[in-house]
Amino acid sequence: MKVLVLNGPNLGRLGRRQPEIYGTTTHADLARSCVAWGADLGLDVEVRQTNHEGVMVDWLNAAADDAVPVVLNAAAWTHYSYAVHDACAQLVAPLVEVHLSDPETRPETWRHHSVVTPYAATVVKGRGVDGYREALEFVARPSPL
Numbered sequence: 001m002k003v004l005v006l007n008g009p010n011l012g013r014l015g016r017r018q019p020e021i022y023g024t025t026t027h028a029d030l031a032r033s034c035v036a037w038g039a040d041l042g043l044d045v046e047v048r049q050t051n052h053e054g055v056m057v058d059w060l061n062a063a064a065d066d067a068v069p070v071v072l073n074a075a076a077w078t079h080y081s082y083a084v085h086d087a088c089a090q091l092v093a094p095l096v097e098v099h100l101s102d103p104e105t106r107p108e109t110w111r112h113h114s115v116v117t118p119y120a121a122t123v124v125k126g127r128g129v130d131g132y133r134e135a136l137e138f139v140a141r142p143s144p145l
């Protein structure tokens, strides 16, 4: 099964970006790990990252058209992008929301709200890079009838 892992703004600088919050793994390493974890789970994982909201909306719209499951770290868009919210609303295959940190326990109150969560089958947060493995495990799990 094909699965898209979509990462939003500033996640391309993982490893260099506030490592005390986001860790030292680079985005390239994260992408390699996701592909390997996916292969172990029988998933064909493709990882993408963009700093451009319209590009993310296009990717989500294509995932809706193709009924592809999505693991989404919308980064800061999580907290305010109604374009991403509306794109998530159209998905037909499972959506898993993932965050490296736990935004709800961070001091900035604007991080405490997610526009993605209403459409997420589950949310994995505060687990660092390992959270992506948990998200892929969720996608690979047979859905209850």
Ligand code: DQA
Residues within 6 Å of the ligand: 009, 010, 011, 073, 074, 075, 076, 077, 078, 098, 099, 100, 101, 102, 103, 111
């Ligand atoms: C993040 C949390 C967001 O609040 C933040 O804007 C990010 C990354 C995370 O993975 O912890 O860019 O989504």
